[in-house]
Amino acid sequence: MTQTSDQPSPIQPARGNQVKRQKWWGWGADGDKPYAVHNKPKFPAFAQEVLGVDILAKPLQTPDFSALDVPASILGDELRQRLVEAVGADNVDTGDELRVIHSYGKGVRDLVRVRRGQLGRVPDAVVHPGNTDEVQAVMEAALEADAVVIPYGGGSNIVAALEAEPGEQRQVLSINMGRMNKVLEIDEAAEIALIQAGALGPDMEAQLNEEGWTLGHFPDSFVWSTVGGWIATRSSGSQSDKYGDISEVTRGLQMVMPAPAGDAERTQLLELRPLPSYSSGPNVREMVLGSEGRLGIITQAWMQVHKLAPVREVQAYFYPNYEAGLKAAELIAHSDVRPMMLRVSDANETKFSMANGSKSSSKVSHYSNKAVQKLMEAKGWDLDQICISFVGFEGSAVHVRYAKGAVNKIVRSQGGMNVGKGPGTLFDQKKYDIPYIRDFLLNIGVPADVSETATPWSRTVEIHTETVKAATKAWEEAGTRGFIMCHLSHSYHAGACQYFTFAIADDSEQNMRTYDQVKRAVQDSFMAHGGTVSHHHGVGEEHSPWMAQDISEGGVTIQKALFDGVDPGRNLNPGKIVHDGKPGISSNSEDA
């Protein structure tokens, strides 16, 4: 193994510098197939029942970019010249569409605003550095010009972490990391890989897979999120129970950051070597994790990798109700075995999944299997309360057999039943589809969003019950219909993450106010019932109003000390995480 260096040889040749981009008005690339509603025989009736909407009324169409009034770039000649020197003219882009794409992430508010032509503070240039030296040169130029620097990975952020502050008078640069997309090195003995920050999930995983490895990090945003973005937001993937949160996967990293006042240079490199564990003072790696661009630009990282498991299996289970599923999850988390994934859907999400089945899925699914239904009825289960659960197993055949045996015993102890591998196979195929459904629903006037929280096991039932209640009250007070569903998504020894998805049937111009009321009710409920403001989506601008409740005023003092000390000029993605007295999401909707 060699050490981190600025110019390592990639394991394979560059795959071209064509940076993949999402479309400006929705999730995914231009030309991606929209949600296949016509292949979902049960979904229209379900949507009619729970939201009172006709989802077939209005087919999704590409909005007209030319209708947008894109503010002109204020990039000055001097900074432009410096940037061109740093990365080459081809990699400094001031085109309108690219700047609009880089104005926002892909939260529902982002899509509403961009589709309505509410563009906010569009960046003045999109810069594409190709290596660490270029990132350093770009930051040097930006600090010299007192410009604002916002790192950009796959653009899938949903907490308003990618947008400049409204009214920002300085030049704003969005730094697209997409050219830095290589797995540079694999240390086979240590099972760590050096990966560039701009590598999108599938590109990175393909490079690892070719050599027999996996990162094991599969967030729902996988297709449109990057290694650097995962680190910057403290991401967690669907298989974190085995592979760990990104904070546990990241072993070392490199970041371009400002130099302290008085230094000859304006920037310096943070170089954290790959280490399994250490006691070198307050953990700097953990300060970069979740820093959302406020400390610098992450350029590459040493990440734990694992040999592709010989056996991989996702088993499905049904429980008579969500409480039984949560209890089983708790017992599994406290048992001697650790599955690679443990997911329990509440009754609403179970119904949604059943309704969202495609024409062909009944072949492999047991959702609608008459025999399973009869068995549930025979057990006296209320079919309105049943919950589906997926448990993933990986390892040697012996290990999978052992772990599955232990889990099955726990499931049975809580009255659950195993229904085999069919639904798990389907789940694996569809797991990245949700944002397309979200975009489809938005088109017919149904804004939908997600909020997730983590609590100790002792509060999982409480926070679920109370959050559903709070959201329902909020949309009722707003005079709309709504739907909320949830699944337990990540398990730990001390507790679990629950992931809520909610939708409101409000196609009015004021629907972002209604959305805010529901979103605020959900987040307030998290705070009131021992939850965290966010488990893996980060803070951005959207969650910052809850930070003092989440980590206490003392925690905010500590984070401010860190940001202000490292970036006294507020050049690095200012206003995110802790912001200076500005209101939170409500202001965004009032802007809108």
Added chain:
Amino acid sequence: MTQTSDQPSPIQPARGNQVKRQKWWGWGADGDKPYAVHNKPKFPAFAQEVLGVDILAKPLQTPDFSALDVPASILGDELRQRLVEAVGADNVDTGDELRVIHSYGKGVRDLVRVRRGQLGRVPDAVVHPGNTDEVQAVMEAALEADAVVIPYGGGSNIVAALEAEPGEQRQVLSINMGRMNKVLEIDEAAEIALIQAGALGPDMEAQLNEEGWTLGHFPDSFVWSTVGGWIATRSSGSQSDKYGDISEVTRGLQMVMPAPAGDAERTQLLELRPLPSYSSGPNVREMVLGSEGRLGIITQAWMQVHKLAPVREVQAYFYPNYEAGLKAAELIAHSDVRPMMLRVSDANETKFSMANGSKSSSKVSHYSNKAVQKLMEAKGWDLDQICISFVGFEGSAVHVRYAKGAVNKIVRSQGGMNVGKGPGTLFDQKKYDIPYIRDFLLNIGVPADVSETATPWSRTVEIHTETVKAATKAWEEAGTRGFIMCHLSHSYHAGACQYFTFAIADDSEQNMRTYDQVKRAVQDSFMAHGGTVSHHHGVGEEHSPWMAQDISEGGVTIQKALFDGVDPGRNLNPGKIVHDGKPGISSNSEDA
């Protein structure tokens, strides 16, 4: 479960406010039995062979406290009055012996200096707060008086983190947390416990055990270290492979810290609720972990606990050489099973362990079993290179059998052999004895110390070989004899910690110079071969000279921003971790 509060009911009544203290001149309490050299038939010959010293020459005796010239306290009446108001007159102590005890930790340099009467900047008072409010009142008074505040747990620190800066002109307070020693609450569903920061290992573990729980945190300092001390130094225990480093065990915490400039109050509380995981910006919990008193005083913490395992077993193995043992450890860490402990001694440490056996130990030990020796010889092993390894298993009987089977298979694949439970039982009994041997050896003119590091698996052999070489070169250059031994102590997916113990046969007045040369050679070797400056002993003053190499200049910038922002007056244990241009351990020895 109820939430963190300032005045929770303890699970059991207070066990009295008598704070346990170590003796001023060595490890452990006054009256502890010294190292039982007369019960170690093989040890004198071993010491003669490797160091050329007669360890029976000079029996350990208590040095004379009255020979010390203890600097007078400069505690002023005003601050004294405020402290008495805060904690009561009984809990503000300016007595000489107590102040001397609180001047240093228990590193070898500390003991040398205190025994030689080199007392440094002795604190002016030892304050014993009894709850969070009292800690807050003490810090309020200290900041008002511009005094220095140094938190003190069990006093076992070995990296010079407990002493005031030489020449400190301001009043210095050592804050002994020993009265805050209760397990306040156990959340059985979440498997977390709220524990006061001043609880010593055995007291805390006894309170948990009574209710059927364990923290699973057993550092070598266990008997004389506290929950708050573990958090403040990022401790790790011998069973961390199962239970995690303290950074993974700590789920929430409370800390008294300065308020930001401009606030009405001088102090504020940091309250981090117990959470399994979160993405609320840079992780504040991870900034407090390892902060060594520079951000505030930790008062209590929510810690993960586990039900006492039904089966616990430590199996012993022999390998033909250390490389084989390291390779087996790597394969175990990458396998589907995770033992609770995995320890591999190098050949020198194996010899030390064999020589350190007591008269009675051969009954349960296979160390000197003739049959085992014959078997090794039959395999063609070089008995000079053999290495002992301990692997601990915990869980249900089924799980222990499964895990043991998997481990045994890996051990055999590397040519190792299982020798049963006997040596493991002995190891468990003796695991906290090392500091008494160290104190005994110092008495006969053999300073001994420990340094540990973590690397990726790809560098475990290299860093071991090179560090042994570097230390040997250093003592040879100093014209003394020395001994160095090592064990792999903690395993992770990405790498492992190796724990070195070294001794030099130098009883001269200048022996701390020789010690420094060896210590510096060891730490320099860690830096040169991809290791961290410290795996779990922390930084203090002793390791701060290596910080820029360990975490890069950028990392030091980030830590400084944090400390300077939170504590602009440098009142909180100043000079530790990153210090302002002052030299490191060499200066200490030149003082000496």
